Amino acid sequence: MDAVLLLIGVISFVVGLRVFLTKNRVQRLLYLCCLNFAISALIALYIKSPMGGVVAAAYFIGSTLSSNAIAHTIGKVQRLEGRGEW
Amino acid sequence: MEVSWVELIKLLISTGVCWTNFVLIDTYFGLPRKPGVLGAEVIGKTLEKMGGDLNGGYFMGNIVCSPDASAGTLMAAIFYYLLGFKGGLIATLLVYIGNRLCNDPGYAGTFGTFSATVIIHLLSGFIEPRYFIGGMIMAIFTIQGLYHVGASKVLGYIGRKLGMI
Amino acid sequence: MKVGESGNVELLPLVSIFCIVIGCIGVILNTHYLDKIIMLEFLTGGLIGLIVSFYYLDVAILTSIVEPVSTVILLLGSLKYIYIKRSRRRYSSKLPVLGK
Amino acid sequence: MDIVISTLYLGYILLIFGTLGVILGPERRDPFVRLLNIEIPALGVMLIFLAYNHTLALMTYIAINSLIVLVFIRTIIRKEELEA
Numbered sequence: 513m514d515a516v517l518l519l520i521g522v523i524s525f526v527v528g529l530r531v532f533l534t535k536n537r538v539q540r541l542l543y544l545c546c547l548n549f550a551i552s553a554l555i556a557l558y559i560k561s562p563m564g565g566v567v568a569a570a571y572f573i574g575s576t577l578s579s580n581a582i583a584h585t586i587g588k589v590q591r592l593e594g595r596g597e598w
Numbered sequence: 599m600e601v602s603w604v605e606l607i608k609l610l611i612s613t614g615v616c617w618t619n620f621v622l623i624d625t626y627f628g629l630p631r632k633p634g635v636l637g638a639e640v641i642g643k644t645l646e647k648m649g650g651d652l653n654g655g656y657f658m659g660n661i662v663c664s665p666d667a668s669a670g671t672l673m674a675a676i677f678y679y680l681l682g683f684k685g686g687l688i689a690t691l692l693v694y695i696g697n698r699l700c701n702d703p704g705y706a707g708t709f710g711t712f713s714a715t716v717i718i719h720l721l722s723g724f725i726e727p728r729y730f731i732g733g734m735i736m737a738i739f740t741i742q743g744l745y746h747v748g749a750s751k752v753l754g755y756i757g758r759k760l761g762m763i
Numbered sequence: 764m765k766v767g768e769s770g771n772v773e774l775l776p777l778v779s780i781f782c783i784v785i786g787c788i789g790v791i792l793n794t795h796y797l798d799k800i801i802m803l804e805f806l807t808g809g810l811i812g813l814i815v816s817f818y819y820l821d822v823a824i825l826t827s828i829v830e831p832v833s834t835v836i837l838l839l840g841s842l843k844y845i846y847i848k849r850s851r852r853r854y855s856s857k858l859p860v861l862g863k
Numbered sequence: 864m865d866i867v868i869s870t871l872y873l874g875y876i877l878l879i880f881g882t883l884g885v886i887l888g889p890e891r892r893d894p895f896v897r898l899l900n901i902e903i904p905a906l907g908v909m910l911i912f913l914a915y916n917h918t919l920a921l922m923t924y925i926a927i928n929s930l931i932v933l934v935f936i937r938t939i940i941r942k943e944e945l946e947a
Contacts (some may be wrong), residue, residue, distance in 0.1 A: 515605040521774045522671035527743050532785050545662045546743040553731050556676040558775045565680045571827040573696040578831040580663045583637025585838045592714040791884035799899045840936035844906035
């Protein structure tokens, strides 16, 4: 285990704990984005062949798509609850 | 499991290169100016309410909601590590398709991937491509994972300094 | 988790197992719908990492393509459910006033 | 510990704790919360399939499990509309 793997492992553990402990929903989404970057890099470093790159790209595009949908729904729900309080 | 000083210096240099690359390209193509989708606007408003900067919040929301130059730099590093120089061109095509899926024009991601491929190819004499993967993770950690309010202030300051807001 | 020949510890299964355990506790303990869906996303990331560490690459590609479809369906359903529940509660809170 | 053994025990733990969470978890009267909780035992079954090397069963179960959500959500919304 060299410096790169050690760095990515420490970062993913720290970010995973912060996803669990944060209360704000938007900040939780930002930490989740950082964790997706780390897992995609770990997949590419674990499988040292071109197929691993394809898997990493597919995982990254899929997770970005779903976090886009989550952020859009957070906006819709905030608008709905704001209108409800009026 | 010992870590030598040479590896740390290479990691720090690659972190600086990746950070400069994607922040400058994203700022130049106008990410902090306006939110592209509804989710980026929500993230910007929330960070402004917490005491941060509005335009920096738009920048961070655009990174989360669509694959921009940050994702392009990571994909370029991964495909250069696996396939060599022509892997970077394949990564450019993949990022363009991903941008089209997320309802975005996609010039920032494509140009960022191509410039990252060229920079890694120029620097590959004395820094191996696997250090750029770690450097990119470290760069995205300083923006999205460490302290959001301070990061949005720094990004807004850079955007105003370049005159792109 | 696997200890190799030179004493190295593989990192991807360790991170994936950590994600799965934390995500399981988080899905059960949160009560808002969006928090639960964010934690479910976290859990699925751990599942894909564990599938990749078994070298089943085709299953991993299929999972990462199919999983956003499920998330989008859940999000649309939760949005409509929140809207229906809110409108029905407002209507039924007016109803006893009319009844008196 | 080997990765196969740890995956198998993790699947069993997820199956048991997920079922207890569906039965006894917080706010279990809401049908949507219960639908989201029931994803965890399904994922435990996926891990057990993974540990026994059943590739085709794993692939079919993942595809069907993400399509069955559509039917359940349609049912819950229709029930809520009919009761109102």
